[in-house]
Amino acid sequence: MHAGRLRLLECSAAGLAAQVFTARDAIAKDSIEDLRVAYILLDSAIETLMVRRVSARLIHGDLDPEPRSWFYRERDRIAIDLHDPSQRSRMEGSDERDDFDVTEFVYWRLSKTQLSDIERDFTSKLQFLAWLGDLDEDLVSVVSRLHEYRNEMYHREKTRPEALRALVHLYAWLTAEFMERLRPAWMGYGSDADEVRRGIYRRIGIQEPPERPTGFFDEDLQGMMASELRRSLDLEDAAEVFAAYVTSRVTSFHDALEFVGDYLATIDRSVERISEMDVVRRIFSKEFMGNLKDLRRERVSLTRSMISRWDGWSLEITSQVDALRAFAALAEFEREFEPFETEVQESAAEVDREIQLQIDIARGK
Template sequence: MQQLERTTVQLWEARRLAKYNDVPHGRLALLLLDNAAEIVLRRSSSAMMYSVDLHEGLLRQLDGIETAEAQELRAELEPKTLTKKERRAIDREFNALVDFVFGDEACSMDADLASCLKILHRYRNAAYHRDLVNTDVLSSAIQIYFYLCCKLLKNQRFWIDQIDAAPPAILEIFGEHPPRGSWPTGAFSSRELGNLVADWFLVEMKVDHVQIAAVLSDHLAARIDALEKNLDEIADYFPPLARPQALRLVQLAPKDPEEAAQGAPADFWTRPLPVTTDVLDGWKAEALKIRKMSTAHSALVAFADIESHVAGIEEPTEALIEQIDREVQMEIDLRRGK
């Protein structure tokens, strides 16, 4: 119950911060939600580890026994155990933790939710470690993360389902009409109370799947438009280039002084490249399709798939634009005698 109380207070604070609907408070809400998701995942993981330990213990008892029955039992038990490397990854890496929990046979959550957790954790890392926030999609990310935290809470695995009175901090969120547990004296089981808390937050946050899909679609389409505008600016600076050639220049631009000293590659104009103008058009078409998706988490998965490719070409394009801007400014300064 104490663990659930801490998670409930954390979600309550994330909700309070999200209501400011600005970047400084929204960033903190995202950090709190990411931590809440990881904590609930780790509780499920700990409960699942009891079963893993049991199977590993049974497997050790078969050491030295080479009967047909023992080999058959060993083949059945081994897939239910973990190597030291796998345990270490689950303990240290968020993605491995997600895969472990969602890979359990008893897990009924959609695989798309696992992908969303990894995507949002990546956004959290950018916000936490480098203070980078996609302001246009922050509100949508918070709504989706609330939805995911509630789903995790409702599907949490328990080794022992505790039965006790609800802590005051949990009852407080329900206001004047707190629920009564199904056990004698109104006590709750951890699972029962966790489900009630998750359901309350799902209703309170009112996840707008249609709006989120629209926001993600518009954000991505706008970034592709900005990318094409930058490519046209590069083409204008290096006439007679057009957008296709500017896109080639961006992808084959030297990455360091040593590479620049070697000059342009011999197959500069013929080398097949991953991103062409047709690919850009395809990204834009896919971005517009996101608007028609009916669930926020499926929209986020589609968004992240395209966004990762867009980001990969945005970085060298923006770097070349900055270089052009510096050269233009230097030319202006020289003409002014600076």
């Protein structure tokens, strides 16, 4: 193999080490600012690993919608369904068949849209790698959600400080998992790469082996980096942290409803006592022009049973067997809760502005 290509692989490992272990050092500082930097670096490392594996898988063009090789153009090829991660194993061979040792060879193809999405979109890369069998299906939704957190941090400066430490440690654990699952097909060294190799070990903070490996497979840099990264992680209380975070958000949700209810009590006397569901119906029945008493006959998208389920969701999180499943339960909660949370927060903000306006008017401003 050409020495330049081998050195490129070493430089790729060096770049990955720079991201991962700069993140590790930031995690050790344990401030909100450093944890935010670490999170963004870990997200970048995971995408780097995925880009490298995806590029290696697509390099021959056999999955292209219009393959370059006549060999693939003349085959009947089956469309890949990225939302069906079991499609490949199901069609290429099933243990349920009598002759399960015999595997059918299937020629696959991606559409132009799929190919474009895989090249540009984070979640599409996850789906493609899960379809290939390189990643577990369960990781797709979890890592995709963690990437959304990164976008919120980077573009909106939303950091979730109550849960950030546990989130960063979980993302670091997943980065180590990706380093082990998405290893390069080969690794070697060019004649001019000694300093690059030494730099990798210095950055990791461990002693460089006295002997340089002689073969392509004699040194597992990525596996070693994964092991070293895991040494600095603590996920023991992650489930409790995520549960407390959910409890805090649900409590704030109830507080916002109470705040709006106190205001409604000053302007609507149609009912003797305003309940939380009266407030919910007023917020989510914006087209209804009647009073609260009449509104009680209306049905809205947010129900009492949904709120009750959110009240108990923290127990669902703490019942999970590990941090990954605990976060999956948190992500499921957020998918259901956040649209309603946003509406309630916006209503509370509107009420606050109205109260402030009335105060300013009373003061003659």
